[in-house]
Amino acid sequence: MNRDRLIRRSVALAAAAGLALGAAACSSSGSAGSSDQGASSDAAAPLDPATKVTISIDCQPPVTKAAERKQWADDVAAFNKLYPNVTVRAKDGFPCEEPAAFTAQLKGKTQTDVFYSYFTDLNQVLDADGAEDISAYVNDTSIPALKDIDPSVLATLKSDGKLYGLPYSNYKMGLIYNRKLFTQAGLDPDKPPTTWEGIREAAKKIAALGNGVNGYGDYSATNQGGWHYTAELYGLGGSMTTPDGKKAAFNTPEGKQVLQNLYDMRWTDNSMGATQGLKWPDLMTQMSTDKLGLYVGAPDDITYMVQTLKGNYADYGMGPMPGGKAALLGGNDYLFKKGSTPDQIKAGIAWINFKFLTIGKGQFDYARNKTDGLPVGLPQPFFFTGASLDADNKAKAADATVPVQNYAPYLAASVPGKTEPANAQQIYKVMDNAVSAVLTDRNATVDKVLSDAENQVNQVLASLR
């Protein structure tokens, strides 16, 4: 046989065999290699130290976040001293969740054994049959600080009374402002506005600084316009839907006020600039370059502006949500992949408790954060109450590296948190158009825009039933 022909034939057959094997591998969905564990019969009992367990976990800090990544490695080593039988296989990524990829992962069942998600993802995960009920595993022994975790936070991780996840971090939205621009505009940086009238006035003065500086900014694309509209409506005491979630409930004086404020700042005051259609992280980019005075956001936006966009903590302050009636509550958590063995769930809970839910350890090891040059003193996460909250506040104050007084107005107001509506993304899609209408069309009529949005949301909600 001709040698060249033999080679060609071998290559062809190998390629075909490889494709067939690849296809077979792609279609399998198990977490092979992580199931070397026996099944533990008593869910409430602690993890048996004699059982070897391997768990995969995502959201390990990437190499670009050197300090956090080293802390993760150190924590795994410390955790392994307590649990030498557990092997933690970490998967890095930033951001920890990219919605389109997350949805595809759920569909392909390729998420890690313990996987990161947003509070608002639970329904999607359960529809994809992607998470285990961990109610029986979570108790005061497996999570000693359990009694101090804010019940409203745990409620976001429950469905039909079953607990599916544990919190990692959470936030309440508020008003973020640029203290440097406040000072330049003759405003008191220690007294941020708490009403929309105050915001309008401050925005006008800041925009008057010129040089492309905008007073106020807001998102209006990729459903984030709807998200911010919701936050601003909550601040004024409104709701997006009726309590049963079946009808729109935002065509109210509060709902109109939100759009009217935006319209007035954009067209009457000209304090929002001509460039609209903004989406995350455009506002942070503007503020970190001192081109934006105020916007509604979450405390970790400040971390992003400093760590990624090279801003300074001293330049940013945070006040309460305008209106102060309620603040949109959000956050992230870890869920447990459907099909995980009881020992994997126990090992995962032990790791989360060690890394994310123990005062003085993991993410709450403020002394270490300070040494590693990471921020200490930001008002996030804040899911503890009672004794744990007191201990956390004390520890945070002792090692604060950021000017905590800059967030005093936000903390002092203590605005109650309110979760996002059911079918949030579908509603936000419609509200994006309403927000962009008042920000891009001088002739827009708030009443009509809101009424159209209400009809469309009702139509969408009806089609979902």
Added chain:
Amino acid sequence: MAAISVSVRRKPVGPDQGRAPASRRAALRQRVRQHLTAHGFLLGALLCFGYFAWYPMVREVIMSFQRTKRGRTTWVGLDNLDHILQDPAFWQAWRNTLLFTVLALVLGFAVPFVVAVLLNELRHAKAYLRILVYLPVMMPPVASVLLFKYFYDPGHGLFNSILAHLHLPTSAWLNSAGTAMISVVIAATWMNMGGATLIYLAALQGIPGELYEAAELDGAGLLRRIWHVTIPQTRLILSMLLLLQVVATMQVFVEPYLLTGGNGPQGSTTTVVYLIYQYAFNFNNYGSASALGLVMLVVLAGFSALYARLSRTAD
């Protein structure tokens, strides 16, 4: 292969016919050996297409009649279709997509043709200009889109600066429902026209020079030469590109997604494919996403069939 083996076995084999079947078997073995490589490669291609192209298409059809809730998948008949028809964004997305297609055809079909004709007429710097025309195609789409985002900035963008310099009225570009789509089309045309221009140019260069000479002798000017020689001679290429362009432009996604975040002011740049993306990845509603994908497939297939029929009639 199995069929061939059977037919060989059925042949009557007499005592004095032993050599003939043996040589036939040898010939068969030789043929199999000769074609084994081809079959191996063909099998690879079939597996590849089957798994990555045909299987997803079949799944899409199946999923368009299903709904998954709490891990349970059920058959829901035409509910998904009903759901997308009730969505206020459905008709808006189709209107936007058709508008994009028409505008993209007017600009994206005509401009490359005119540029190709001009390039063909040039006597100097041909290669240099061809590279220049093709350069945008080689740029990563994200880089091109970001470039246009800066150009379109209503405050400090290049386009408004030029307009202001010329004392002409400026535009809101991507920041107005009225101008967002045409802005997307301009960017898309700039990004994609290089490929079409080169194809037109190749077709133009295949036109025999004698035809132009004869036309010139008959006193035809440039426009008459284009009308009576160039267009008839390139009709096949033109019609093929028209079909490809319609199919491609109706599936537009990248440009509006990157330039306006998908929706655009008041949903003015929401396209059908972006809506499919939203259903699947923002709303986790694969049933509706598949149903809309199927509607898109039917529309495009219908257009292609109509086009093929009209082309045959014209011939």
